[in-house]
Amino acid sequence: MWDELNYRGLVHVSTDAGELKALLSGPPITFYCGFDPTAPSLHLGNLVQILVMRRLQLAGHKPLGLVGGSTGLIGDPRPSAERTLNTKETVAEWVGYLQGQVARFLSFEGDNAARMVNNLDWTAPLSAIDFLRDIGKYFRVGTMLKKDAVSARLNSDAGISYTEFSYQILQGMDFLELYRSYGCVLQTGGSDQWGNLTSGTDLIHRAEGVSVHAIGTPLITNSDGTKFGKSEGNAVWLDPALTSPYAFYQFWLNTDDADVIERLKIFTFLSRAELEVLERAVETEPFRREAQRTLAYEVTALVHGVPATDSAIAAAGALFGQGDLAALSSDTLGAAIAELPSFAVTRETTITDALLGTGLVASLSEARRAIAQGGVYLNNVKVADESVQVAGSLLAGGFAVLRRGKKTLAGLTAAE
RNA sequence: GGCGAGUUACCCAAGUGGCCAAAGGGAUCUGACUGUAAAUCAGACUGCUUCGCAUUCGGGGGUUCGAAUCCCUCACUCGCCA
Secondary structure, three states, X not given: OHHHHHHOOOOOEEOOHHHHHHXXXXXXXXXXXXXOOOOOOOEHHHHHHHHHHHHHHHOOOEEEEEEOOOHHHHOOOOOOOOOOOOOHHHHHHHHHHHHHHHHOOOOOOOOOOOEEEEOHHHHOOOOHHHHHHHHHHHOOHHHHHHOHHHHHXXXXXXXXXXXXXXXXXXXXXXXXXXXXXXXXXXXEEEHHHHHHXXXXXXXXXXXXXXXXXXXXEOOOEOOOOOEOOEEOOEEOEOOOOOOOHHHHHHHHXXXXXXXXXXXXXXXXXXXXXXXXXXXXXXXXXXXXXXXXXXXXXXXXXXXXXXXXXXXXXXXXXXXXOOOOHHHOOHHHHHHHXXXXXXXXXXXXXXXXXXXXXXXXXXXXXXXXXXXXXXXXXXXXXXXXXXXXXXXXXXXHHHEEEEEEXXXXXXXXXXXO
């Protein structure tokens, strides 16, 4: 299992490699990974962690999925700036959403059934005095200041609040609590979390005199230097209400050749042999994008299920096909448009209104600019006049396809 | 608590009374080339009833014909001292 994680490039930093290798190939252990509710849904960065948990569970180990009801209230220090605190009600609501998302990837049956935990359960009852006496004594300020997350902020002109400075203690406490309650001996997380991971292993060492382990996965980056997990400048979410399965599939399909194999290793469960075949395909016939297609299919199916993935592919086929959109049946067209953001148009709706209504542009000015630049297409026909009404262009079933640029699509439907 | 420095568009960052809707870089968007790829080149990037008008340079108030630029005040951030 240890070798498998390394092959997939999932280990960036870790505690003693020899011990971890023995631990992971021995009898089942209990491990945990935490997710903080900073948004109503998890995103692709979190998916890496979820899949690591799934891999470890498939290898026989017992996962504890932690959603940070308390740490989410405090805020993990980001390198750039202080976080804005969310209300307790909001965080509590998000905890529920995240638990559901994490749970979908784990099995809650059998000998190594997963379990969901919330750190608010053991943090909330703790008084400030007990916290400072029982936990605070184990932490040295010098060590805490040296953590990357903290020192980066101290060196920036944003500074850091006492609240965020304390975050590492809370996360350390989680590991200790899970060690005591469930015998948890391994924590996984992003390598940017390394400081917080070791805060836990150090605490357990001091409090219990026991060595436990941590694995930090690499931060996923695009080879062209842009941020991974952003599409159209927006995050790619796991919640289908925030990122449709269609958009999700498209995101993966557009993966750079230089990144696709690495992505397959991290985000799919394909075997080594299958991966090698795809690697050759990228080299010899990249234009077929076989690796990208496989990646998009596998990940979308994993996250949204096979039926949703099939409709996303069918929709893409209909909308990107070279053929005439007018030749499609209203059923096919309607199903494809259902995957896109859409907008109901009336007789008076102009092309600029439609662009704004579908969210393809943020303002009327932007709509005009897009048209002037030749970047707007209605049913695959370039739009030149910003004042045309769109009702006349509706196809079978009262649908029309509005496109901005090469691949940003939206659907129009007839009102009433 | 005292003193000093700072707060400019998504991010970084110039600008210190009119030539500023505000240099430059990044990100983003569009076009060309392509494979719904990358790289490259070109254009765009506050809003609107778009040859013009309106609203921006932390908030509020003031000086001036005219302010991102000067003054007052409030908020926040950083640093030094206590």
